[in-house]
Amino acid sequence: MILVTGATGYIGSHTVVELISHGYEVLALDNLSTSRAAAIDAIESITGIRVPLEIIDLKDQASLLNIVGKYPIEGVIHIAGHLAVGESVEQPLKYYENNVNGLINLLRFMELSKCENLIFSSSCTVYGEVQQMPVKESLPTKRPNSPYGNTKKISEEIIEDLSAAGALKAICLRYFNPIGAHASGLLGENPDNVYNLLPLLLKAASGHLQELKVFGNDYPTKDGSCVRDYVHVLDIAAAHVKAFQRLNSISTKNTVEKFNLGSGKGYTVIEMIQAFEKINQIKIKYHVEARRDGDVAEIYSDSKLAFDKLNWTTKYTLDDMLSSAWNREKTFRKNELH
Numbered sequence: 236m237i238l239v240t241g242a243t244g245y246i247g248s249h250t251v252v253e254l255i256s257h258g259y260e261v262l263a264l265d266n267l268s269t270s271r272a273a274a275i276d277a278i279e280s281i282t283g284i285r286v287p288l289e290i291i292d293l294k295d296q297a298s299l300l301n302i303v304g305k306y307p308i309e310g311v312i313h314i315a316g317h318l319a320v321g322e323s324v325e326q327p328l329k330y331y332e333n334n335v336n337g338l339i340n341l342l343r344f345m346e347l348s349k350c351e352n353l354i355f356s357s358s359c360t361v362y363g364e365v366q367q368m369p370v371k372e373s374l375p376t377k378r379p380n381s382p383y384g385n386t387k388k389i390s391e392e393i394i395e396d397l398s399a400a401g402a403l404k405a406i407c408l409r410y411f412n413p414i415g416a417h418a419s420g421l422l423g424e425n426p427d428n429v430y431n432l433l434p435l436l437l438k439a440a441s442g443h444l445q446e447l448k449v450f451g452n453d454y455p456t457k458d459g460s461c462v463r464d465y466v467h468v469l470d471i472a473a474a475h476v477k478a479f480q481r482l483n484s485i486s487t488k489n490t491v492e493k494f495n496l497g498s499g500k501g502y503t504v505i506e507m508i509q510a511f512e513k514i515n516q517i518k519i520k521y522h523v524e525a526r527r528d529g530d531v532a533e534i535y536s537d538s539k540l541a542f543d544k545l546n547w548t549t550k551y552t553l554d555d556m557l558s559s560a561w562n563r564e565k566t567f568r569k570n571e572l573h
């Protein structure tokens with residue numbers, strides 16, 4: 236059985252569907268702070284499997300340790316965490332307490348459960364401001380630009396220390412910018428996410444946001460807005476299965492591997508708006524504002540290592556990402572009305 240933390244969230248729920256489609260038994264764990272238990276129903280609609288859900292906050296070590304021995308956990312995929320760069324600048328303690336303390340409690344749970352396989356949801360933000368593109372895993376991490384990125388860098392280092400002590404083996408998946416949704420439209424971004432570009436762009440498209448803000452057009456990029464490497468969430472979900480299969484094939488515990496998960500292509504914010512308008516035939520109103528604290532000007536990936544070692548590559552295009560995201564938004568809004 237694989238424990239997936241953050242399982243009712245955006246990336247978590249897509250990963251659970253992918254795990255089930257590969258025959259894995261899943262235990263979902265989430266505190267529902269930024270997602271809804273209805274995701275379990277959606278997963279059941281898609282897979283026919285009703286996944287057990289433990290509603291636990293990883294900051295609450297006692298509750299977490301209460302379920303030691305309750306399930307035969309062979310591995311953990313740790314996705315739960317706060318993820319908004321901008322918010323982390325405004326509320327650093329919320330991020331350190333949730334993302335770092337939560338990980339420490341989970342690692343204690345794994346130790347008591349005698350579970351030594353960990354897949355960790357890391358992030359490209361661990362690279363900080365990078366000059367040379369595309370970014371490779373061999374690039375040393377440095378002080379990230381945001382507390383969010385720093386929680387991911389610190390978490391990787393904690394995992395490395397535990398692995399060096401022989402406690403576990405791990406794979407850290409450094410997501411770039413996951414967007415898009417399952418074709419059913421039943422899974423998707425947390426609608427209350429008011430930080431990331433795509434959820435806000437979708438709100439502007441569906442009339443739930445008057446105008447989209449573009450945070451800065453004075454960066455040294457082709458049109459002045461920030462460049463990011465967007466990757467379909469289905470590709471991200473598939474990578475977790477590949478990573479778990481690889482981890483199972485590794486015998487030595489003092490192993491921590493890191494893989495970039497990106498498409499290798501960078502798009503500016505303005506390009507994303509234009510691409511969304513084109514593929515979905517819809518107009519997005521936006522206006523340019525000041526830069527957002529914590530942002531880097533440009534980052535996109537070299538994911539060749541994941542291709543070589545995980546036999547993983549992106550299958551979906553930018554149009555797939557943007558059309559599936561819009562399909563999800565329309566499905567969500569329609570269901571919201573009932």
Ligand code: WQD
Binds near residue numbers: 410412433447
């Ligand atoms: C993207 C660009 C904003 C909102 C994300 C996740 C993080 C990590 C990396 C996985 C930036 C601009 C945004 C808006 C805008 N992924 N923007 N107007 O900051 O790259 O981080 O990817 O771990 O978890 O948060 O993503 O979508 O917030 O921003 O102009 O209303 O869009 O300035 O340039 P970010 P984002």
